[in-house]
Amino acid sequence: METKTHIDKLKESNFLGGVDLQDEQGKTIDRIVTIKEIKKDNVFNQKTQDEEPVVIVYFTDSKPIILNVINTKKIRNATGTNFIEEMIGKQITLTTAPVKAFGQMWDAIRIVEQAPKILTDTDISNALKQIQKIETLEALTNLYNSDIKFKTNKSIVEAIKSKSVELKAVKS
Numbered sequence: 001m002e003t004k005t006h007i008d009k010l011k012e013s014n015f016l017g018g019v020d021l022q023d024e025q026g027k028t029i030d031r032i033v034t035i036k037e038i039k040k041d042n043v044f045n046q047k048t049q050d051e052e053p054v055v056i057v058y059f060t061d062s063k064p065i066i067l068n069v070i071n072t073k074k075i076r077n078a079t080g081t082n083f084i085e086e087m088i089g090k091q092i093t094l095t096t097a098p099v100k101a102f103g104q105m106w107d108a109i110r111i112v113e114q115a116p117k118i119l120t121d122t123d124i125s126n127a128l129k130q131i132q133k134i135e136t137l138e139a140l141t142n143l144y145n146s147d148i149k150f151k152t153n154k155s156i157v158e159a160i161k162s163k164s165v166e167l168k169a170v171k172s
Helices: 069-079 121-133 137-146 154-171
Strands: 031-045 050-059 091-101 104-111
Touching (some): 069 091, 069 104, 121 137, 121 154
Antiparallel strands (some): 031 050
């Protein structure tokens, strides 16, 4: 499979965008992040050429996102609370959804409404063993697409990439 670079990944941005959750083939990789801070701040609006107040969610392990109306509802459900102070330190899953804006379709950041399942060391170990048993790229792809844990844990994703390279080498 050929590695590709999305043109929007070359643009500098202070905020996480849908393109940031895509792999080299353009497929969305859901990301589990930990909430560090939520606060109102001003950002520059290119359309109005002025600063405007928005609510920003900062993460310990990722660029922040601007919280829109849809994601406000979803973050409440994902964290189980309406209170910012109780959201701090909780983990949520970020994904993308196609939306129409500015006359085009875009991959917008969306918060998954359910709290992410926290993987134990045993879960990770079992997943890594499962990956090593795979013998074809098709089976590896099916495994990757079968469960969110194969897309959200860094060591599991790295093992899948490594196994993919190994299988490609054997194939050629």
